[in-house]
Amino acid sequence: MAERSLVNENLVTVGRITAVYGVRGWVKVHSYTEPMENILDFSGWWLQAPGAGGQESWQPLEIDAGKRHGKGLVVHIKGVDDRDIAATFCQRDIAVAGSEMPQLEDGEYYxxxxxxxxxxxxxxxxxxxxxxxxxxxxxxxxxxxxxxxxxxxxxxxxxxxxxxxxxxxxxxxxxxxxxxxxxx
Incomplete structure (x- = not known):
């Protein structure tokens, strides 16, 4: 996964990968969107890089499946089929480009x-x-x-x-x- 710094991009944090789910590369996601499933509609996810230090650094993240599970969401990271590898994605924020956010009515704000x-x-x-x-x-x-x-x-x-x-x-x-x- 190529790392890329997006200091000048307008990224909006929309969730967080919290924990692994199962043994085949699935992870639990805490979504900040409402309803929570809306996070699955965004095509370009960015994941906060590990140890980014003082400068925000983000990595592109591809998801090939996602669904509601219980009171939360689980997603599968493309190309990751191992629980230990999936664990390296946990406790990191998910962002999307601000341009992907739906337009709001006048007087409404994110x-x-x-x-x-x-x-x-x-x-x-x-x-x-x-x-x-x-x-x-x-x-x-x-x-x-x-x-x-x-x-x-x-x-x-x-x-x-x-x-x-x-x-x-x-x-x-x-x-x-x-x-x-x-x-x-």
Missing amino acids: WHQLQGLQVISQFEGREYRFGEVVRLMETGANDVMVVRGGEDGRERLIPYLPGEFITKVDLETGVIFVDWDPEF
């Missing part, structure tokens, strides 16, 4: 587009800088942004509810405007 954006609250006529979105979480009821830094250095959990707490997302300026009490 999580990777929101991560790293600055969050500013315009609460009761005053502006508060809360820091940046470090990650998002699913809670069941709604998604939640984890925001760190800002004027007071606190971590905040802000529900991602457009029209209620999220007043505007501006990808060009890198800012999410929220209506959120700075005391929370």
Whole structure:
């Protein structure tokens, strides 16, 4: 498998190979897509290179079969029919080219587009800088942004509810405007 550095490519992490499954080269995949089977629709998988160090390095990865199994997914890596070889692919992220991601409707965003954006609250006529979105979480009821830094250095959990707490997302300026009490 040829290794290739994709520093300038727009890769989006869509899952992770977690463990081997069986003895014939199958591996378990934890998918970040919704529904989880959508990860199988992407044609060009990239696997995080082992020991990539500080610089992200990725390898092309070919899958020749994949299916739902129990509460998760299993895939077969093309040309790998041995459990020990399959184990070398485990605990590594899976990415796809951003250009493969389906187009969204206006006002909809992928999580990777929101991560790293600055969050500013315009609460009761005053502006508060809360820091940046470090990650998002699913809670069941709604998604939640984890925001760190800002004027007071606190971590905040802000529900991602457009029209209620999220007043505007501006990808060009890198800012999410929220209506959120700075005391929370």
